[in-house]
Every structure is written in structure tokens, then in C-alpha cells.
Amino acid sequence: MYLKTVLQGLGSKKTLDAEDLYKLNEATFNMPEEDTMDEKMTAKLYSAVEKAVAAYSSGKFDKGDSNFLYDYVALLGTMQNQHFFSQKQNQAMLGWLKDALGQSANGKEEEKKLSQADVKAMNKLTEDNRKLAEELTKLKELSAAVLTLKTIKLPEADSKGKGKSPAAGKTDAAKEAKPKAKAENTSEANAAPVDPVRKELKAQINAAGRALAKKKREVIEKYGIEPGVALDHEEVQPMLLKLKELKEQYAATKKPEDETPEKPKEP
Numbered sequence: 001m002y003l004k005t006v007l008q009g010l011g012s013k014k015t016l017d018a019e020d021l022y023k024l025n026e027a028t029f030n031m032p033e034e035d036t037m038d039e040k041m042t043a044k045l046y047s048a049v050e051k052a053v054a055a056y057s058s059g060k061f062d063k064g065d066s067n068f069l070y071d072y073v074a075l076l077g078t079m080q081n082q083h084f085f086s087q088k089q090n091q092a093m094l095g096w097l098k099d100a101l102g103q104s105a106n107g108k109e110e111e112k113k114l115s116q117a118d119v120k121a122m123n124k125l126t127e128d129n130r131k132l133a134e135e136l137t138k139l140k141e142l143s144a145a146v147l148t149l150k151t152i153k154l155p156e157a158d159s160k161g162k163g164k165s166p167a168a169g170k171t172d173a174a175k176e177a178k179p180k181a182k183a184e185n186t187s188e189a190n191a192a193p194v195d196p197v198r199k200e201l202k203a204q205i206n207a208a209g210r211a212l213a214k215k216k217r218e219v220i221e222k223y224g225i226e227p228g229v230a231l232d233h234e235e236v237q238p239m240l241l242k243l244k245e246l247k248e249q250y251a252a253t254k255k256p257e258d259e260t261p262e263k264p265k266e267p
Helices: 002-011 018-029 039-058 067-079 087-101 116-150 166-191 196-223 237-252
Strands: none
Touching: 002 018, 002 039, 018 039, 018 067, 018 196, 039 067, 039 087, 067 087, 067 196, 087 116, 196 237
């Protein structure tokens, strides 16, 4: 698993740079759908995010690397939307993301009051996460039910008489074809090809997140406006709406068969 390799590399580094954050974001966002995240791997990933937050909050990173802020914001934008994190962890990452977007050009946090747009956006993200978690649970239950139905065998009709009728011959042929078809289905299931549409949407969302963070910084520096107001600026709003639209399209392409439910036990 590429993500495991990236986490091992981060664990041995005392100081993180923009390239580390980019690799962690890329490994998580582009993680193959057949890979699973257990509790141990989830805990390691969350610890890596906390390490990045600590580096950013304490200022222990290269201030001359302008990409660090963009990769930091993009990383938190990806992580706060992952279903394998707990609700408490998602809320923490949303808070870190809000703090990062509220930083001034010199990196020091300014005391400010959240605008109505900020509050609305935060509430919307929280509600979207809740709905996605509920939808994922329903899809897993549906997929398990479909797999159970496939294991039920229909009764076979007895064929009596000296000779076999044409229908009996077809039945025998069907029986012979079943093992072959089953092997082919198993091979196709193991292959688990990645949907090219979903892969392309992943790439677009990743790029849109980085572009949004960069544009917000540019607007703050260009017009000298408050960071909390930057998200409402006419140059930033289209990019924010585009990112939201891409995420909704990505979620809509999720199919029940994409999940790999556990095989039911034989009675």
C-alpha cells in the first residue's frame, strides 16, 4: 500500500516540508478502492495529520516555501472528508482547516469573528459528512443482502426416463458452464478495475483544492482584505463552488458494487 510507505517515511522525519504534505494528500486521495483502512492504519494517518498541524502551528517549516500553505490546506480538505475517521476527528480537522484559512499573509493568526458565510459553510460540511456516512452504511447493507441472495441455490428438476430430453441436455450444459462462469466472475471481481470517471474526478478535486487555497492567498495579498471575507470574494467564490460541485459528482458515482462486503457464513 503506497499510503503505508508514505507514513513510514514521515515517521522518520523531524521537520516536514511541502513535498511531504503533497505525498500524504496524494496517497490518501488516490488510494485504490480495493485497499481497506483498519483502525491501526487510520490512527497512524491521523497522527501524521497532527504532526503536520503541529509543524504549521509552531512555524517549524520553511517560511520561504509558499507551497507549504497550499499543500497544508489541500491536505486538511482531503482528510476532513474521509469516512474512516471518527466524527470527532473530522470535527478537529475542520477546525484546523478553518484556522489555516484564517491566517494572515505573515502566518500569524488574527482575532476575528466568523462571518455568516463561514458558519454556513462549516455547517454544510458537517451535514454532508453525516449524510455520506449514513449512505455508506445503507450501501454496505444492500451489498451484503445481494451477496446473500446469490448464495441461494434453486431446486433442480429430476430427469426420469431412458433418454435425455433436449431440455435435460441444456440443463447439463448449464451445469458445466456454471464453474467456468463462476471462475470468470471471481477473476473479474479480483481485478476490481478502477472507474476512469471516478479517477478523473479525484484528480480534478485535488487540483481544485490546491487552486482554491492559492487564489484565496492571492486575493488577501492583492486587495488587503480580511481572511474571513476572502471566501466570499467574487474571484474565489466560483472556485469554491466548483470544488463543491466536483465532490458532489464524485459522491454520486459511487456504486453499491464498489463496496466489498464480508462473505456470509454458511448455515
